[in-house]
Amino acid sequence: MSSELIMTSVDSDQEAKVVVSGEIDIYTARQFKEKLYQFVDNSTKDIVIDCSDLDYIDSTGLGIFVGALKKARLTDRNISLENIRDNIRKLFNITGLDKLFIIR
Amino acid sequence: MSSELIMTSVDSDQEAKVVVSGEIDIYTARQFKEKLYQFVDNSTKDIVIDCSDLDYIDSTGLGIFVGALKKARLTDRNISLENIRDNIRKLFNITGLDKLFIIR
Amino acid sequence: MESRDKIVVKLPCKPEYVSVARLTVSGVASRIGFDIDTVEDIKVAVSEVCSRIISVAGSSEKQYEIWFDISAKKLTISFSAKIERINCIFEDDEDGLGAAIINAFMDEVEYCPEGKDYILSMTKNFEVISCNGL
Amino acid sequence: MESRDKIVVKLPCKPEYVSVARLTVSGVASRIGFDIDTVEDIKVAVSEVCSRIISVAGSSEKQYEIWFDISAKKLTISFSAKIERINCIFEDDEDGLGAAIINAFMDEVEYCPEGKDYILSMTKNFEVISCNGL
Ligand SMILES: Nc1ncnc2c1ncn2[C@@H]1O[C@H](COP(=O)(O)OP(=O)(O)O)[C@@H](O)[C@H]1O
């Protein structure tokens, strides 16, 4: 019911992984942006974002993914997205962002 | 999301059982009332209503349960309610209807 | 969250849209921080009032409005509808099931407001730590 | 269901209430018979417009309204808000992600209405069996 957003992250020797669950919209976006950008800046590895429990994302949220990717690319890294639900996958297709990210 | 109501019933030698799922509110009440009253009229046994999948009931719906019970009592029968969810059980307590029905 | 937000929903006096009222009130109540059980209670109370308005309105061509007044301490929900000759929508049914549910779930209910622009108003307080010397 | 029902929701121009708009639109769209995927699409499109209105409104003291016009053939959703000097809320961003999503999910979108009491209007048709000689 409530559109809270939870982001947890692990930056170990093996991987740099972010798990997002809940809803990324104009309300939760600012907090998410800060956390994600910080994670990208602090890590040195390719980044995996697990979207299994991401219920909803709007254009603000997609813009943040793009912003994070641009940051990662500055140091020759990539961002891949995992377990995206169909309704959200649709948004990546529509906007062409499916060609920007590694989606698996 | 949608507040549809589904009522299925079995009237066998062993039992007279009704399963309600979905929402009973002012919109779905009329159809539910007709079906339930008809079932009570046509059966000769005590009636069990399985509420496992009943998400929501309002005072209109509770009134229909009471009406059905009155009908059943005319021929010395009872109605018992099974597997009521907590949110709905609360309504029976508040209204005192928990003392009218066999709830198990 | 600031101290006085207002949300209004205007619906046709038709049974099929009471479910819309329920979803909206759930959204408002959970957004402003009520716990899940309280959200359910408020939803049920609102739905009872909507049903009652539809029953007494007499015409499905009419509309009613639900006003949400959000403050730091409470949520007040008021209903307005142009219903002729009726001031108390729960008149003759104050001991009915609907009113019993509303009374149990809301902290305050104004059933028959006089000279107001609403026909029923009810309030749910946010739980506060009691300072009553307890 | 009769041919022209209207539902209106009025919300503060604040990000925290866009979730309320989403729930309400989901309720309306599913009630009037859109399938679950289409309900999701309409919800996403509405949410994009709400976010945009909040972004350009400039003040969280303002309010905006979402109008649902329900007919047998389509659902039209219009938005109104008193936003000074802005007629096209997606101006300079017509190729942005928000507009791309809205365009993909709705059947018709009126982005910059002239002399209307709304600032954006969009329509989703109920699927009909084509009679185009197919
Ligand atoms: N606690 C109770 N015990 C027994 N019967 C009750 C109780 N509460 C309500 N009823 C009965 O349930 C039916 C529906 O109640 P209610 O919704 O209050 O009626 P109304 O349709 O007049 O509003 C009525 O027949 C009423 O007598």
Ligand SMILES: Nc1ncnc2c1ncn2[C@@H]1O[C@H](COP(=O)(O)OP(=O)(O)O)[C@@H](O)[C@H]1O
């Ligand atoms: N299909 C695309 N491929 C690559 N980048 C894109 C694509 N669509 C949008 N972007 C980029 O995503 C970011 C956010 O997009 P958008 O939401 O349109 O921006 P704005 O915040 O200006 O509305 C921008 O940096 C934009 O350049």
